[in-house]
Amino acid sequence: xxxxxREFDSSTLNESVxxxxxxxxxxxxxxxxxxxxxxxxxxxxxxxxLWGPLILCVTLALMLQRSSIDSEKDGxxxxxxxxxxxWFGAVTITLNSKLLGGNISFFxxxxxxxxxxxxxxxxxxxxxxxxxxxxxxxxxxxxxFVVIVMFAWSIVASTAFLADSQPPNRKALAIYPVFLFYFxxxxxxxxFTPQ
Amino acid sequence: xxxxxxxxxxxxxxxxxxxxGFEENIQGxxxxxxxxxxxxxxxxxxxxxxxxxxxxxxxxxxxADAAAAEEEDGDFLGMKGFKGQLSRQVADQMxxxxxxxxxxxxxxxxxxxxxxxxxxxxxxQVRSRLLESMIPIKMVNFPQKIAGExxxxxxxxxxxxxxxxxxxxxxxxxxxxxxxxxxxxxxxFGYWLGVxxxxxxxxxxxxxxxxxxxxxxxxxxxxxxxxxxxxxxxNIHLHALFYLFWLLVGGLSTxxxxxxxxxxxxxxxxRLLLCGTLAALHMLxxxxxxxxxxxxxxxxxxxxxxxxxxxxxxxxxxxxxALPAARLSAAVLNATAKAVAVTxxxx
Numbered sequence: 001x002x003x004x005x006r007e008f009d010s011s012t013l014n015e016s017v018x019x020x021x022x023x024x025x026x027x028x029x030x031x032x033x034x035x036x037x038x039x040x041x042x043x044x045x046x047x048x049x050l051w052g053p054l055i056l057c058v059t060l061a062l063m064l065q066r067s068s069i070d071s072e073k074d075g076x077x078x079x080x081x082x083x084x085x086x087w088f089g090a091v092t093i094t095l096n097s098k099l100l101g102g103n104i105s106f107f108x109x110x111x112x113x114x115x116x117x118x119x120x121x122x123x124x125x126x127x128x129x130x131x132x133x134x135x136x137x138x139x140x141x142x143x144x145f146v147v148i149v150m151f152a153w154s155i156v157a158s159t160a161f162l163a164d165s166q167p168p169n170r171k172a173l174a175i176y177p178v179f180l181f182y183f184x185x186x187x188x189x190x191x192f193t194p195q
Numbered sequence: 196x197x198x199x200x201x202x203x204x205x206x207x208x209x210x211x212x213x214x215x216g217f218e219e220n221i222q223g224x225x226x227x228x229x230x231x232x233x234x235x236x237x238x239x240x241x242x243x244x245x246x247x248x249x250x251x252x253x254x255x256x257x258x259a260d261a262a263a264a265e266e267e268d269g270d271f272l273g274m275k276g277f278k279g280q281l282s283r284q285v286a287d288q289m290x291x292x293x294x295x296x297x298x299x300x301x302x303x304x305x306x307x308x309x310x311x312x313x314x315x316x317x318x319x320q321v322r323s324r325l326l327e328s329m330i331p332i333k334m335v336n337f338p339q340k341i342a343g344e345x346x347x348x349x350x351x352x353x354x355x356x357x358x359x360x361x362x363x364x365x366x367x368x369x370x371x372x373x374x375x376x377x378x379x380x381x382x383x384f385g386y387w388l389g390v391x392x393x394x395x396x397x398x399x400x401x402x403x404x405x406x407x408x409x410x411x412x413x414x415x416x417x418x419x420x421x422x423x424x425x426x427x428x429x430n431i432h433l434h435a436l437f438y439l440f441w442l443l444v445g446g447l448s449t450x451x452x453x454x455x456x457x458x459x460x461x462x463x464x465x466r467l468l469l470c471g472t473l474a475a476l477h478m479l480x481x482x483x484x485x486x487x488x489x490x491x492x493x494x495x496x497x498x499x500x501x502x503x504x505x506x507x508x509x510x511x512x513x514x515x516x517a518l519p520a521a522r523l524s525a526a527v528l529n530a531t532a533k534a535v536a537v538t539x540x541x542x
Contacts, residue, residue, distance in 0.1 A: 081376050092353070098307055099314040100346070172318040176350060184357050191364060 028052045035118045038157040045108050045161060053114020056121050057086045060185075063124045064192055082188070089181040090114060097166065097174045104165035113178070116158040120182065123150035124189045131194060143190060151186040155179060313345040313408070321347050328416040331450040335458040341409040348387070348415020354422050355383045362429040362488040386480055390414060394473050401465035403456065413452055414477075420448030421481050428485055437485055445481045449474050 012020060028051050061082035094109040102109075126146045130139060158178055159171075166174045324347055332339055359379040388411075395410045405413075424444050428437040453470040460466045 078374070081374055084374075084376060095307070096314075096346075096349075099311055101311065101314075169317055173316065173321065173346060177353065180350075180353060180357055184360065187361065 024049075024051065028055070031115055032118055035115050035157050038160040045104070045112065045165075048108045048111035050107070050111060050114065053086075053090075053111065053117070056114060056117045057083060060086070060117060060121045060124055063121075063128060064188060066194060082185075085184060085188075086114070086117065089184070093177045093181055096177050097162070100166065100170050100174050102162075102166045102174060104162065109162065109165075112158060112161045113181070116154050116161075116182075117185065119150040119153040119157070120147075120185055120189060123147050123186065124192075127189055127192065128194075131192075147186050147190045151182055154182045154186075158182075310345075313343065316344050316346050320344075324416055325419050328419045328451055329444070329447045331447060331454045332458070333454075335454060337458065338404055339455045339458045341405070341413050341455060343406070343408040344412055345408075345415070348412055348418070351415055351418045351422060352383050352387050355418055355425070356380050358422060358425050358429065359383060359484065359488065362425065362484075365429060366488050382484075387411070387414060387418070390473075390476055390480075394469070394476075397469050397472060398456075398460070401460055401462075401469050403460040403465070403469060405456070405459055413455060417448045417452045417477060420444045421484065424481060425484055429488075441478070441481060441485070445478055449477045452477065 027047070027049065031049075031052055061079045064082050065079050090110050090113040093113060094104075094106055097104060097109060098106070123146050127143050130142050130146070133139060155175075155178065159175055162174065162178070163171050320342075324342060324344075356379045359382065360375060363375045363379065391407070391410045391414045394414070395405070395407050398405050398410070424437070424440045428440060453474055456470050456473060457466050460469055
């Protein structure tokens with residue numbers, strides 16, 4: 001009887017909701033740390049999840065949203081646009097890497113690409129803070145510097161995870177769309193101005 | 196890999212006849228690919244052989260699996276048979292539905308396998324093809340090689356989408372009932388696929404030796420010139436520079452495509468028709484992309500910083516009056532250019 005109870009305890013059915021949520025949040029947080037210190041590790045690949053990418057994508061899209069609702073000037077990035085760019089771009093890169101012969105599953109790749117937006121989300125946060133200050137060339141230079149550094153960080157982190165899954169002679173081909181993807185996002189962050 | 200295993204496993208435990216039909220479909224697709232590739236002397240046929248071998252091996256494995264599954268299935272249903280016909284029918288229906296879904300999911304992965312030979316390239320090959328797309332060939336006496344490959348063209352189209360998006364944002368383009376992203380993707384993919392199929396149709400009429408795949412690759416690599424020109428001229432607003440680049444870079448990439456097409460067509464009338472259409476479409480598309488998303492900002496800049504308006508006068512009154520006027524004229528120009536491009540593309 002006791003062994004039966006113990007067995008029951010080890011399953012996740014019986015635990016409180018708080019424990020479940022905390023465990024999942026811890027897993028997501030651990031993966032964030034892996035992106036910030038990119039080392040050769042398979043954590044992001046082994047147990048993938050799409051919670052982190054969703055959180056990052058929504059945060060980025062919300063921060064890129066302009067505060068004014070002006071129908072004349074709707075050329076700025078909108079929530080849906082950022083959302084579509086992130087997911088459509090990630091799916092395209094994944095399909096491309098599969099077509100090039102990479103041995104990585106669809107959702108693993110989506111997970112890595114989504115988590116590696118983290119530096120760019122941080123860059124967006126910094127940019128919004130910097131934009132509170134006086135606008136001018138120095139302001140722009142600071143934002144340019146931050147965005148370039150975070151862009152490079154994203155590229156380095158994602159290639160550290162994804163490069164091993166590609167055939168060695170084709171890494172450049174698989175990395176080019178990744179580069180384009182993060183470049184478009186970082187360019188959107190750099191040109192963002194709140195109205 | 197867990198996600199791929201589940202549908203594949205479902206299909207494996209499926210019964211024989213369904214699987215056989217499915218298998219034939221795949222084989223049919225494979226042979227179609229080989230037929231297309233046979234016209235091309237640079238295709239990697241060894242890759243396809245490997246694919247077929249792999250497929251056959253998997254087929255054998257699946258047959259063994261299916262036999263085992265059927266035995267178990269029979270026992271299972273035999274036991275249930277005591278409880279009546281109903282449960283058997285329900286189980287059967289669910290089994291059929293599951294099998295259909297699994298085979299559909301699996302066919303998606305099979306389609307990726309079919310596409311894979313077109314992405315079989317090395318970085319050095321892509322680099323040399325990009326460079327070659329700007330170098331017109333002189334010899335038109337014998338058919339020139341066109342590599343049937345889709346990685347380069349696809350990446351160039353995506354790059355063009357990104358550049359176009361950049362141009363739209365910097366020129367403050369406003370699109371009613373649509374997003375910039377959708378417009379950019381639609382324009383680029385529409386041009387690539389639409390013009391390729393149109394020229395392929397013309398080539399069929401003119402009896403030119405070219406396949407659809409080769410046409411896609413040729414036109415896709417031809418977009419390299421467009422990418423360079425647009426990237427530079429969206430950032431440096433100078434008319435003379437654009438016309439120079441348009442003639443030089445755009446002209447070179449167009450000339451390359453024309454030379455390849457000429458080498459594969461027989462007869463002066465056919466050559467003129469085919470190459471004239473392609474050259475006109477390609478050059479006008481570059482012109483359209485540049486002015487459609489660039490003229491707006493130019494027009495406003497001209498009115499705001501034009502030399503003939505004294506700075507004192509324009510401050511209180513002229514800007515509100517001049518801005519809509521400039522925008523209107525730019526919008527008219529934009530609309531005309533779009534209409535011209537649309538009619539050209541559809542003809």
